[in-house]
Amino acid sequence: MNFNFNFDLPLFCSTFALIFVAEFPDKTAIAALVLATRNNPWAVFIGSALAFLIQSMVAVLFGSLFGLLPAHVIHIASGILFLVFAVMMWTRREKEESEKPKESLSFARVVWTSFMVIFIAEWGDLTQLASATLVAKTHQTFTIFLASTLSLWAATAVAISIGHHAKKLVQPELLQKIAAVAFALVGILLLTGFWD
Secondary structure, rough: OOOOOOHHHHHHHHHHHHHHHHHHHOOOHHHHHHHHHHHHHHHHHHHHHHHHHHHHHHHHHHHHHHOOOOOOHHHHHHHHHHHHHHHHHHHHHOOOOOOOOOOOOOOHHHHHHHHHHHHHOOOOOHHHHHHHHHHHHHOHHHHHHHHHHHHHHHHHHHHHHHHHHHHHHHHHHHHHHHHHHHHHHHHHHHHOOOOO
């Protein structure tokens, strides 16, 4: 694929707005919000931003080729991942209550966890497909890459901020249960095909 370094401001603005609006009700925004309720928000953002950077590269470099992956396989893998995280969240709080209080996850581990959750959940996502489609249609790889990446980062920053502030307003035990249920619901919706 020929990488076009031209910059188109109207295309940038429209792509940024499209991706930003599409990302808010998305599973990756929910994942970032939930991760920020229990972890360092900067670590969550760094891990998420790196995952989105790579996923945006994939979208613009391969255009719509990754769309050849069967959607049901992507949904099943993502759904299982979200259910695993739901179980881990639900049981982690119970273990902490029965044992001595433990330190929170290290910064590097939160970055890695956030990266993996977002990276896997973003495969075949609406925003990734939209970016690939826009590249295939406009051939403006640089503009689409920049707009998509910055838009995903902005939406993630808002979600992380909401999650980080929510933990100050709600008891940690209740927040943990809500987070586990949210992940479980996303997992079930993905597995049943109702998400997309």
